[in-house]
Amino acid sequence: MKLKHIIPFILLQTIFGFSQKIDFKKSILTIPDSLKQNANTVIRNSNTEVRIYSKKNMTITYSKLITVLNANGNKPFFSEQYDKHKSINNIKITIYNKFGKIIKKVKSKEIDDFASASDNYTLFTDDRYKYYKYTPNEYPYTIEISYAVKSSNTAFIPKWYAYSYYYTSVQENNFKISYPDDLILNYKEYNFDKHKITIEKTTNSIKYQTKNLKALIYEPYSPIFSKISPNVSFALNKFSLAGQIGDASNWNEFGKWMNEKLLKNRNEIPEKTKHEIKELIKGIKNPTERARLVYEYMQNRTRYISVQIGIGGWKPMKVKDVDRLGYGDCKALSYYTKSLLNEANIDAEYTVVYSGNKRNIDKKLVSVQGNHVILMLPTKKDTIWLECTSQKLPFGQTGSTDDRDVMILKENSGKIVHTTKYSAKHNYQKTQGSSFIDNNGNLVSNITISSYGKQYNQHYLINYETKEKQIDYYKNKFSNLIDCKIDSITLKNDKKNIVFKESITLSTPNFAEIIGNDMVLNINLYNIYSDLPKRIKNRKYPLVISFGYFDEDEITIHIPNEFKITTLPKDIRIKNKFGYYKASLSQINETQLMYKRSILINEGTFPKTAYNSFRNFIKEVIKSDKQKIILSKK
């Protein structure tokens, strides 16, 4: 009897003793279940306040409380770049266990501080990072981070994102920005329509607040994250970049400023090079031809190395330095090429772009944007775009900068234009060849793959690999031909017409399986579709097919003389909004069959309901690509 009383008392005491040190707000007990669903991380509370005092002075204070539910959610939650124009102060990081009890106060010496020039292509950058990653003993845990940033680079005002990424829910996220009367703050809100966001605007401040956002699940073939999460970008009409005051009232003024501060008076070409250019284009009338020669001249004497000094890494190296050193980053090499082209009396515009996933320079928000520089070359016929950081790309062939809004810098202005959009048929691959099968099922193959457009980019680099690596590459490419031997590889890189031709002969012993009197043989051996898009229940996002292309295969199959084919499979034809697929096998004569296959995939964005039909289409393609025939003994 007595004992029963004692136990609760002890329990009470321990709880009481505990509660003095713990903060229930920081315990996981206050996270609603709905926010734990599909979440690795919960943003409990995030407050960001940007205070712009003048065009040369702003502070940003951050305070975040983040609960990490499992190991997949464990990230370095503190990682901030700084440089001469930006400092980070008052860093406080505290770790709490799941009950909200403090288990660690991070000391300043535990915070890493390093230079960011760590990759192979970066020689130098002014940028440094402060960084902290906690290694927990158990999950969940909660991390509290607060720090202040002081910066004179008002060209880069932090963006606000309602979500930080997939699998992260948000309990509360606040953002406030304030600015002085004499400046105009331009901003653009994206993806606000489907989410509840409280907005409070005054004459010189804006506040955003959002609460209880459930974790998002990543879906393949979905739009990029900046098109999913609500987010806001900001820009001042007058800003400072590494001590230089700029004007972003409109693209014209902005372009003028960039020209003035970043490019002007840096284009002096050494006499020797001038002379070489002159010699190079002697007697060549066609400006495109001249441009090609100059471009190839540049490719031959430069390579890509990143050196980020001066105006926060936004100013290209001087032309004469690139000329002497033979290297530079995208800005330096583009600017160098532009200057050489000018020397050959050809106009070319310095063009700022987002490279990679399709992303526009936002026309409506005049500001420093982009992550790459290319050149635009207007010609009578059409516009040619030049990627200057590659030593190998053919003239006029670009990496991933097609079909998007970019900013070109003219002598005295800036302008937004759109880069070339290629059709699916432009990205073309043709496979031709023969399969010879003997009576024992051994296979010898002769195939030639020609690739064009963006498919050229996916193939041509093998040309520059060692023989050993090439063999390895083709063995892996044809991994379905078990133990195949690569007998010969002939590669032809036609840079002028931008066609890459791979001719390969290979032999595969015991390829076709013989069962009794039958030989079982796969029809499609060299271009097999195998990646089935993942099954998604209750798809949330539109279907985005970001790469459109067209493949045609024509293979002659020589069947062994002791065998015959009894029935040919039916032709397959599928056509829908995503493209089409056709496959057919016909008999040429007693020993030869002709296999024809073509697949066209259209680039595009489709409603979310289209995902399942797209997946079914691919399923059919995969099934058809696995099709077999049976040869029987005569």
Next chain:
Amino acid sequence: MKKTILLLVFIISTQGYTQIKKFGKVSVAELKSTECTNFKDANAAVLFKHQKTHYEYDGERGWLLITKIHERIKIYNKEGYEFASKKINFYNTSKSSETVMIKANTYNLVNNKIEKTKLKNKEIFISKNNKFWSSKKFTMPNLKDNCIVEWEYKIISPYHTTINDVIFQYTIPILYIESTIKIPEYYLFNVNVSKYYPITVSEKEESRTLNFSFRTKETSNSIKTTRYTKKVELYQKIYAIKETNIPPISNEPYINNINNYIGKISFELNMVKFPNSIPKFFTTNWNDVTKTIYNLSEFGDELNKKSYYKKELDEKLTNVLKQDERIKTIFNFVKEKVKWNGYMDYYTHNGVKKAYKNGSGNVAEINLMLVSMLREAGFDANPILVSTRSHGVPFFATRDGFNYVIAGIELPEKLILLDATEKYSSINNLPKRVLNWQGRIIRKSGSSTFIDLFPKVYSFEKNTTSVILDELGNIKGNARISYKNLNAINYRNSYSNLNNSELISRLENYYSPIEIEKAIVRNENNLDKPFLISFKFSAENQGEVINNKMYFSPLFFLNESENIFKADKRKLPIDFASPWLDNYTIIITIPNGYKIESIPESSSFETKNKIANFKYSITSNDNKISVKVTTKVHIPIIPTNMYEEFRNFYSKRVKKINEKIVLIKD
């Protein structure tokens, strides 16, 4: 006459590079060559590398270690441009630092004349990487195909007891290397060459006169100092290598840490003895190494601490009488009590007591605590020093050769190995990071010996799947997979603590193209039992109907459709970390309206050297087919000389499991 000509040709063609040339003296012939004669595929080659390391004495700074490296690299094409960049790390603290001096040139042949481009000082970038390390980084200017780059740099280091490894193998060929390391008699180093690319290190002695000057105050109070010069006669030891045509090293699938295989020479300080002073010993052999480690207060003393856990441990062990139960109780007690904080080391950082109190500690804190508790409970338990896979294989007696410690109990009939840092590790089932050749057990008595760490049991997977095949070739069924030993640790780590949708999604990725309706994981934390996963699945188009027949391979989603070992030759051993065994049993129910026309033959085979075997047995009756496939690899590491045999075994196996069953319409 004829003879002499032949001889001359012979000399020229085999000569290649056998000498060091002066900095700046590049020949037209060197620039003209467009291909590396001995390594035709090379995009770049080190024409020569010359290293000279020796000691100087400075009156003010004391002993200095001076290393001069001169490298000349031929760049054949643009793929080789990346070898024209260099990063030199150096120690740089507020107290003392190493000095690095660099000169470098690029040479091109322009109209048959040599054009030299100097690397300017402002093109050398210094970055401070952290509190201790800085680096000088540069990339050579004016590169063109077939150019030559050359640099010479000198490092002056006050850290005279540390001689850096001499690396003599790169990812490009080194046509000639010559290195000499001269060490005064006062220092005794152990010298070791990596086993994988052996090279001869010659040793000789020479006498040397060392002149140095220093300043000293005349009396202890005086301000004035006087400069003295001194002359010392001494011997120095010269280690030298000379080697030609060292092939490049490259990565291959299924290898251990590549640094284990790179050609290098390492120097380990053994003893320092200056005239008129007592010698100071560092390490000499493995016994001494282990003794030194044992005598560290962060090792031996930590093992002897007991009071902090005694009471709790006694409580845990009351009424636990059986020996193996006692071991397990202690092991689990440590695992629950202290979690690993991710740091490796064989010595403690904050001490066992603190780790016990805070509930987290490094490898040494956890496993030394474990040894101590086992001893307290009456077992003959000892620590075993280990070098993890990421740390490499120590190839000579050195303290730095180890970075980890586990616990071992030597019983008359067997050896028990334990690692309490890994949540899913159990008795004699160590995590993969530890499975790296040998560990060194240090006994209470002070004796020590090597212990083989590789598992003696198979990393085990047993898969039992029932499949119902319908007349369209679609399948559905149930699969039950059980994992034991190393596989159990690995798969527990991959599939435990996931919510159901994540579990299904990962399994679907792994076993593409099936769709999973329901999946269950069992024995996540019950380490005495195998780790179990079972799921209900379906997939379309797994059997192909042609005319009135249906064709399929019986393993369905468990099938392997390619041989992972594609290369004809292999330069480095295949490292599986453990012997392994896969066992699949598939029971297939065929659709109504079909009967079996043919099934593949049962068969079994093994490699000639008996390192692996394969068994395929198939039976059928009425509408059921049962297939059992077992693959066993008996050793954890397949040496390169067994590669071909093993590759053929693998391909035979893949072909066998791809053979088809044929059904025919009734």
